[in-house]
Amino acid sequence: MPKIKKKRRVSDKKFWSVNNRGCEGKSRYDTEEAALEHSDRIYEQYGEDMKPYRCKSCGFWHLTSDR
Numbered sequence: 001m002p003k004i005k006k007k008r009r010v011s012d013k014k015f016w017s018v019n020n021r022g023c024e025g026k027s028r029y030d031t032e033e034a035a036l037e038h039s040d041r042i043y044e045q046y047g048e049d050m051k052p053y054r055c056k057s058c059g060f061w062h063l064t065s066d067r
């Protein structure tokens, strides 16, 4: 079996970091419902309107303040 070239691993890592941008350190939610529930609390506490979106890289839900 030939060894996997390091070049390929680097490009994989680069792809991951781009795809995974802003994901690390963010709160994850299993369902859209859970994310919506949390966004309600954020709105009550901070007055910020956060919207849930499905993350392509981790498959969980995050909240964003993008309008």
Ligand SMILES: [Zn+2]
Pocket: 023, 024, 055, 056, 057, 058, 059, 060, 062
């Ligand atoms: Zn994510």
